[in-house]
Amino acid sequence: MMESWSEFNRKNIEEFSKNHHQKKEAVENFLTQINKYSYSNVSSWAVADIDGNKNRSRQTMEHMEASLQIAIVTRYMEHLAPMIALFPQLESAYAYLQRCKKSIQDQIFFNLEGSEIAKTRFIAELEKVIHILHFDSEEKKALIQLRDLVDLVGFRGELKQFVRQSSKANKEAFDDMGKVLAKYHSEFATLLEDSLYSDLSAGKKAQFHNYLRSNSVFFNTLKLYKKQLSKDTLRELEILNFVQEYQDQFSYILSDTENYFSLNEVIILFGISSYMNRKLYIDEIRRPPVNLIPLCETPEDLDNLPMILDDMLSNPYLKQVIIQKAEIVYVAGPSDLGKEGGVFAHINLIEAEKKAQDILKTHQEIDPSLKDVQLRVLYGLGGDFHRRISQASYQLFATFQGSDACKLGAFNQFETYVERVTGQASENSFRALELRVLESNYPYEYEMLKEIIQRCIQSYQKYIKHEASRELFRHLSIPYQLGILTNTSSRGESKSSAPKDILKSRAIGLANYDISTLFMTRIFMSADGLVDLPVSQKQACIDLYQYSTTVKEIVQKILFTISVSDENRAWLSTVGYLPSPKNIEEWAKAFKTDEAAKPHHALAYCVSRLPKIIKILSQFLPYPEEVTAFWENQTTQSPHELALKLMKHVGQQDKQFSELAEEIEFDLLPRYQRLAKCIDDYHVNYPSASEEEKNLIEENFVLALRGDKKVTAGPMSISSLRNRFDPVMNPSLGADAVVLKPSIR
Numbered sequence: 249m250m251e252s253w254s255e256f257n258r259k260n261i262e263e264f265s266k267n268h269h270q271k272k273e274a275v276e277n278f279l280t281q282i283n284k285y286s287y288s289n290v291s292s293w294a295v296a297d298i299d300g301n302k303n304r305s306r307q308t309m310e311h312m313e314a315s316l317q318i319a320i321v322t323r324y325m326e327h328l329a330p331m332i333a334l335f336p337q338l339e340s341a342y343a344y345l346q347r348c349k350k351s352i353q354d355q356i357f358f359n360l361e362g363s364e365i366a367k368t369r370f371i372a373e374l375e376k377v378i379h380i381l382h383f384d385s386e387e388k389k390a391l392i393q394l395r396d397l398v399d400l401v402g403f404r405g406e407l408k409q410f411v412r413q414s415s416k417a418n419k420e421a422f423d424d425m426g427k428v429l430a431k432y433h434s435e436f437a438t439l440l441e442d443s444l445y446s447d448l449s450a451g452k453k454a455q456f457h458n459y460l461r462s463n464s465v466f467f468n469t470l471k472l473y474k475k476q477l478s479k480d481t482l483r484e485l486e487i488l489n490f491v492q493e494y495q496d497q498f499s500y501i502l503s504d505t506e507n508y509f510s511l512n513e514v515i516i517l518f519g520i521s522s523y524m525n526r527k528l529y530i531d532e533i534r535r536p537p538v539n540l541i542p543l544c545e546t547p548e549d550l551d552n553l554p555m556i557l558d559d560m561l562s563n564p565y566l567k568q569v570i571i572q573k574a575e576i577v578y579v580a581g582p583s584d585l586g587k588e589g590g591v592f593a594h595i596n597l598i599e600a601e602k603k604a605q606d607i608l609k610t611h612q613e614i615d616p617s618l619k620d621v622q623l624r625v626l627y628g629l630g631g632d633f634h635r636r637i638s639q640a641s642y643q644l645f646a647t648f649q650g651s652d653a654c655k656l657g658a659f660n661q662f663e664t665y666v667e668r669v670t671g672q673a674s675e676n677s678f679r680a681l682e683l684r685v686l687e688s689n690y691p692y693e694y695e696m697l698k699e700i701i702q703r704c705i706q707s708y709q710k711y712i713k714h715e716a717s718r719e720l721f722r723h724l725s726i727p728y729q730l731g732i733l734t735n736t737s738s739r740g741e742s743k744s745s746a747p748k749d750i751l752k753s754r755a756i757g758l759a760n761y762d763i764s765t766l767f768m769t770r771i772f773m774s775a776d777g778l779v780d781l782p783v784s785q786k787q788a789c790i791d792l793y794q795y796s797t798t799v800k801e802i803v804q805k806i807l808f809t810i811s812v813s814d815e816n817r818a819w820l821s822t823v824g825y826l827p828s829p830k831n832i833e834e835w836a837k838a839f840k841t842d843e844a845a846k847p848h849h850a851l852a853y854c855v856s857r858l859p860k861i862i863k864i865l866s867q868f869l870p871y872p873e874e875v876t877a878f879w880e881n882q883t884t885q886s887p888h889e890l891a892l893k894l895m896k897h898v899g900q901q902d903k904q905f906s907e908l909a910e911e912i913e914f915d916l917l918p919r920y921q922r923l924a925k926c927i928d929d930y931h932v933n934y935p936s937a938s939e940e941e942k943n944l945i946e947e948n949f950v951l952a953l954r955g956d957k958k959v960t961a962g963p964m965s966i967s968s969l970r971n972r973f974d975p976v977m978n979p980s981l982g983a984d985a986v987v988l989k990p991s992i993r
Contacts, residue, residue, distance in 0.1 A: 327394045575622050
């Protein structure tokens with residue numbers, strides 16, 4: 249049996265204080281807030297990827313710079329203004345902030361040096377007043393809070409841009425350059441032997457890199473004959489040149505990072521780009537101008553992360569950049585991790601952060617020059633539940649990725665940005681500490697938690713690798729025309745796949761699939777692995793629910809998604825009718841035994857497991873009497889009714905459940921009904937509608953997806969059309985004006 253929450257939290261505080269070198273009092277204040285903060289709450293990843301358009305990228309950077317710095321100064325002014333009447337000596341500090349804000353609005357920004365000077369000057373003004381105040385006064389506490397905020401944030405805002413590239417694309421650039429070099433240099437012709445760089449062995453790739461680094465004649469050849477290089481290679485080199493121009497603001501995110509060679513390829517490409525633009529200096533061929541940031545996009549990427557970080561810290565030239573920047577960074581958890589590992593694969597992100605901290609600590613013990621380096625993890629948490637796997641369930645209906653960098657005006661958004669980009673602890677960082685405390689003090693519960701996580705991931709992977717499950721995606725996906733409207737991805741393979749080939753799609757495929765019926769097999773089948781949990785581990789389950797936010801999230805999120813699912817709609821979309829219980833039982837067996845199983849077999853297996861999933865989740869809850877009473881009084885009900893009823897029943901003891909059940913019943917389910925109406929409207933009316941009417945149907949769908957309660961809001965110019973389609977505005981249509989016409993794909 250684990251200790252009380254206060255004892256567990258005390259260990260968290262000690263661990264946090266030790267890692268972040270802060271006073272326990274400050275840490276306790278932080279943890280008080282973080283414990284109130286739902287692990288899966290939404291926050292924005294407020295960065296902008298360079299898109300190859302240099303002018304547009306410059307505009308984006310200017311917008312970000314202005315909005316962030318104005319947000320900072322405005323926040324300081326709001327904090328300071330009420331105190332001027334009490335302390336007139338603060339007027340000069342306030343006037344300084346006003347001048348700063350005016351300058352920023354005129355596009356005169358703080359650079360790093362100017363921010364440090366302004367910070368020192370402003371804090372000195374605050375200290376003059378702090379020094380004369382009584383130690384326990386509210387005014388002194390408020391000024392100290394402002395001083396600490398200024399000390400943390402400064403005036404510049406640590407503006408960051410990221411160029412993102414795949415190591416696969418870099419290999420293609422090396423393939424392209426290899427062809428040109430082999431024409432003019434026997435070394436490369438002999439090494440390649442009519443093959444491509446990407447097909448070489450590790451030893452030959454190392455030799456390829458050594459050739460390029462050891463003799464500038466090869467760079468010169470590429471410059472002389474650059475017209476023979478492909479457009480993609482030249483574009484990549486031009487982007488890297490732009491990044492080098494703004495190296496204080498940029499970092500380089502590398503996806504599909506396989507090994508040491510993936511890192512070296514980026515460094516060499518930077519060198520070639522610099523050489524072509526007359527910017528290469530001695531020894532820079534081995535050192536990138538910006539941070540290299542591995543991107544963990546799949547479960548395999550997470551597995552490779554410790555090796556990649558170890559390689560980075562072992563490379564003397566990369567280590568120089570890391571020391572200079574005082575940080576080593578990786579990006580965790582974009583879409584494919586959820587697609588390939590299930591919704592709860594993101595829990596492994598937390599474990600990965602713990603491993604990364606250990607690797608950095610090991611290198612710091614070996615090399616004292618790394619002592620000031622911090623690990624920074626960029627968690628990709630955009631506003632779309634489907635594109636980022638660790639989103640809150642109530643964001644199911646969100647369409648877009650969250651706050652655009654250019655619109656980052658409110659300070660609460662900026663605080664989120666600061667939390668992400670300045671190495672301050674995020675909620676995921678706190679969960680990593682939670683895992684560390686569990687591992688150190690409660691080894692049995694820690695091992696149990698790891699087993700739960702792996703069961704969730706493995707059960708999802710087992711289900712989703714079945715061909716029938718893959719095919720089910722097509723039947724539950726949203727209509728193509730509406731799918732286009734939900735896809736705000738900038739990635740071509742994502743845009744082109746929705747939903748013509750869901751299997752090859754990235755995040756948007758899952759988004760379309762979920763939105764159509766809210767019958768989320770990927771979440772349900774993640775939980776399926778818990779059904780066979782050994783009885784001997786039940787007490788540990790209850791302990792973990794009480795003490796682990798990770799397990800609490802699993803239980804609450806699965807119950808939530810079952811309660812809003814629409815089993816009937818899934819059947820109509822898949823087979824066109826509602827099967828009998830006997831049909832479902834037979835089809836579920838066929839999914840397990842028949843290699844030629846069909847999509848409806850996969851759906852039947854999922855449906856048949858839902859009551860068992862609800863049963864096992866109820867055994868995690870620390871309310872045995874309530875749970876026992878609940879199951880004793882049950883009659884046969886659909887899974888979504890059963891899940892919602894359980895949440896209400898447990899809500900008698902747990903306010904969190906009662907609030908969630910109320911939100912589902914009175915907000916989310918009606919919202920989904922509005923969304924379903926718009927999808928049905930599409931099936932019935934879209935094929936024969938005029939262009940203007942089609943625009944209206946599409947617009948209403950997007951508005952419903954965003955949660956617009958009227959659904960029919962929009963430009964006045966189409967209000968008459970809207971009235972024709974809306975039973976509320978046109979009662980003559982009747983409540984049942986729109987009926988489902990299933991589209992069997």
